[in-house]
Amino acid sequence: MKSTSWAISIALAFVCCSSVGPFVWVDDYTPPTEARTDPDFRISPGDILAVRVLQQDSLSTRERVRQDGKVSLPLLHDVQAEGLSPGALAKEIERRLKGEGYLVVANVNVTVEEMRPLAVPVLGEVTHPGQYNLDRGSGVVEALAAAGGFTDFAHRDRIFVLRRQAELTRIRFTFEALSRGRGRASGFRLQAGDAVVVE
Numbered sequence: 729m730k731s732t733s734w735a736i737s738i739a740l741a742f743v744c745c746s747s748v749g750p751f752v753w754v755d756d757y758t759p760p761t762e763a764r765t766d767p768d769f770r771i772s773p774g775d776i777l778a779v780r781v782l783q784q785d786s787l788s789t790r791e792r793v794r795q796d797g798k799v800s801l802p803l804l805h806d807v808q809a810e811g812l813s814p815g816a817l818a819k820e821i822e823r824r825l826k827g828e829g830y831l832v833v834a835n836v837n838v839t840v841e842e843m844r845p846l847a848v849p850v851l852g853e854v855t856h857p858g859q860y861n862l863d864r865g866s867g868v869v870e871a872l873a874a875a876g877g878f879t880d881f882a883h884r885d886r887i888f889v890l891r892r893q894a895e896l897t898r899i900r901f902t903f904e905a906l907s908r909g910r911g912r913a914s915g916f917r918l919q920a921g922d923a924v925v926v927e
Contacts, residue, residue: 751888751898755911769864771809771817772920773797774844779821782835787825790841803830814838848918850875852926853882867916869906871924878903878926886927889918 771777773795781787791799797810804824809817818838825834845861848871855876862870868889878884884903891897905913918924 749898751900753900754889754905754913754916757897757899757912757916769813769840771812771814771840772844773810775809775840776842777809777814777817778839778841779818780837780839781821781825781831782837784831787830804828814840846918846920849923850926851923853879854926855879862918866918867906867914868901868918868924871918872906872926875924882926888925888927889916890923890925891919892921 771793773793775793776790777793777799778790779788779799779801787802789802791801793799793809797808798806799809801807801821804821807817807821807824812820815838818836821836821838822834825831825836843864846864846866847859847861848866849859850871851857854872855878857875860871860874862874868887872878872887887901887903887906889899889901891899899916901913901916905911
């Protein structure tokens with residue numbers, strides 16, 4: 729909820745500003761190191777996880793990730809899950825089960841049984857501004873389509889994704905690159921906390 733509120737407030741601030749402001753073209757955008765080296769799906773609040781501990785049925789469970797990013801597990805209680813891949817979370821559970829003396833050998837498998845939709849605010853010169861639930865792996869074109877496309881006043885070379893990393897990053901797209909599949913625009917995937925703004 730906090731990340732969504734943040735994205736909306738930042739997006740509105742940019743919509744109200746007539747200047748293009750600082751940005752990076754999508755072809756020049758470099759994602760954080762961890763995002764480049766770990767392509768696995770990242771767990772988000774609202775996802776339902778199945779945690780299975782081999783030969784330990786009492787420790788296996790099916791739980792929803794809370795809004796604070798944690799999941800409640802037998803014996804271990806709260807474990808941070810948000811931002812981790814299922815494999816990384818499984819290793820963390822194994823480490824804690826062994827490190828806290830519950831098991832000598834721990835073999836854990838984590839699967840995502842139900843994914844929370846990706847909630848993305850789409851604002852500015854679009855037909856129906858608002859927040860839209862998109863499938864995981866959706867890109868900018870899917871977000872624009874959900875919002876009904878451009879208004880007559882939209883600048884088709886001023887499409888921005890606002891992304892929070894160490895600091896706010898404004899990633900710029902053109903509709904021509906998106907529609908023709910040019911460069912990195914067609915392969916760009918939205919993430920939780922992103923907002924799309926058309927000026």
